[in-house]
Amino acid sequence: MLKKLCFIAFIFAITTAFTPSSLVNEPKQGDVFIINTPEGNQFYHIDFPKLNTLVKRGTIASYKSVYNTPVVITEVHANNKVSVARKDGKKFFRFYKTVTVDLNKALESGELSVVE
Template identity: 40%
Template sequence: MRKYVLAGFVALGALTMNAQDVMNKSITVEKGDVIEIGYPSTSKYKHIKFPRANFIIKRGGIANYKAALGEEVVVTNVKTKNDGSTMVTVKRKDGKRFFNTVSTVFINFEDALATKEIKL
C-alpha cells in the first residue's frame, strides 16, 4: 500500500513541476515591436489606459473605443514596475492620435496579453 501512495505523490509532483514550467515562460517586448489592439475584456478596455470619454470629448475628440479595435501600435517605451509587471507605452503606427486627442497610451502588458486585449 505504501508503494502506491508513494508512486501517487511522485506522479503528482512531476505533473506539478511541468505545469509550473509552462506558466513561467514569459514573452518579452522591446522598443519598436508592433502590437495589435484586440477586443476589450469587458465593455471598456481594462488593461489599456485609454482616457475616459469625458476627457476625450472635452478635447474635441470622438469617444469611440471601437475605432481602436484592430489598430496596430508601436512600442515606444518599456518599463518594469516594482511588482514585476511590465508597463508599455505605445503610439499608433500610422502616426495619428488616438481619438484625435492622445498621442501615446499605457498598457499593462502581461494582463492585456492574458485577456487578449492585445495581440503580438
C-alpha cells in the same frame, strides 16, 4: 496523496511557465502589436482615457476607433510597462500621442496581440 500533490504542483509549474506572457520576454522599442476588441466595454490594461473624458473633449464616446489598430512601442518603462503609439502616426482619439500599457497583462487578457 503525496503523489497527487506532486503531480498537481508539476502541472501548475508547467502551465505557468508557458503562458502568453512568456512570449514577450524583453519588450524593446519598435515592437509592433495589434489592439484587439476587449471582452467587456473597456480596456483594463491599456490606459485609454475614460469615455466621459472623451465626451468632455469633444470626441465620440467609443473605443471602436482603436480596434484592430497596429501600435508600436515607443518607450519601455519599469515592471514591463510600455508606451505605445499608433503605427500610422495618428493620435488616439485626436488628443493622445501615446498611451501606456501593462504589456504582460494586456497580452494575457487578449487586449493586445503580437504581429508576426
